[in-house]
Amino acid sequence: MATNNELKNQLAEKPQKQVAAGQLGLKALMNTPTMRKKFEDVLKDKSDGFMASVLNLVSNDSYLSSTEPMTIVTSAxxxxxxxxxxxxxxxxxWIVPYKGKAQFQLGYKGYIQLAQRSGQYKALNVIEVYEGELKGWNRLTEEFEFDQNGxxxxxxxxxxxxxxLLNGFKKTVYWTKQEIEAHKRKFSKSDFGWKKDYDAxxxxxxxxxxxxxxxxxxxxMQRASISDETVVNEVQEDGFIIPETDEANQRKEAEPINDTETNENVESLFDSSNPPLNK
Incomplete structure (x- = not known):
């Protein structure tokens, strides 16, 4: 897959096109042979339906329709x-507007979907906790006391x-509403998604x-995490995603954990030949 500039150059080289690629509207841009082939290569027979959904999304969103068409295409x-x-x-x-450009946002259902596809997870869920339901939470032992009738x-x-995980490793985390708010203020560049659906x-x-x-x-999942809430500059042939330079250094929360490292760490927890040190 090509960068924004390469796509513009390819489209501009077409003799029948007299308008520069950067000046094309979204519909005209997505209907060019070059762009249609890009989506067909990725989605095969689902490309027409997907491209139609993108056009429908933009036509019903006045804010998104005012962003740069090429950034909508790369986000899509x-x-x-x-x-x-x-x-x-x-x-x-989602494809959302941000400072005149469109950026890709992954929803929580998207994270769950990608995790399910990996075949590594036996269970995965996240829920809101209402007043009266929380009976206790130990951050060290991760014991969460929950009363669904409370x-x-x-x-x-x-x-x-x-x-x-399928290998038996389990993890529970709890975030207070105050911790969510602090994280939002620190890392979110736009309130767009939060105003639309705070819980999501x-x-x-x-x-x-x-x-x-x-x-x-x-x-x-790694690719999705890299591109989440960024303006995408390039989607390469192998699917690797490169965000715009000024976006890439904005948010660094945690490094991805690969399969080998995680399995080794989990196995070491249950390794009787390597007991914890006494202090």
Whole structure:
């Protein structure tokens, strides 16, 4: 797959096209033979439906329709390479406006979908915790006491995430509403998603942090994490995603954990020949 400049050059070289690629509207840009082939190479027979959904998404969003068409296309290409729909009502992935450009955003359902595809997870979930439901939380032992019948109001006080790998490793994390807010202020460049669906963004925050620190990240999950909430500059032939330079250094939360490292770490926890040191 090509960079923005390469795509523009390829389109501009077409003798029948007198308008520069950068000046084409989104519909004209996506209907060029070059661009159609890009999506067909990735999505095969699903390309027409996906491209139509992108055009429909933009036509119904005045903010998104005012962004640079090429950034909409590259964001859509990220979603296509991950085989995730961009229908905002589904919650898997979004294309959102940010400072005159479009950026790709992965929804919490997208994280769950990619994790399921990896074949490494036995269970994975994240839920909101309402006032009265939390009975106790030990950060060290990760013991979470939950009373699903104790709900006293519709006020959400936090979010709990959980996963279990096929090898038996388990992880539980709990974020208070205050911790979510602090993270939002520190890392979110735009309030767009938070204003649209606060719970969905909060759940995504918990999942992304939990999986990137303790989960097994497939190649698709790593690519999605790199491109999440960024303006994408390039989607290469192998699907590797390169964000714009000024976006790449904005948010660094945790390094991806590869399969080998995670399995070795988990096995060491149960290695009787390597007991913990006494202090």
């Amino acid at each position: 290409m990220v979603a296509a390479s991950l085989d995730l729909p961009v229908d905002k009502n589904l919650g898997y992935a 709900k006293q109001s519709d006020d959400v006080i936090g979010y709990v995430g959980y996963f279990e 963004m909060a759940k995504k925050t918990v999942l992304r942090n939990m999986l990137s620190k303790w989960g097994i990240l497939s190649i698709d």
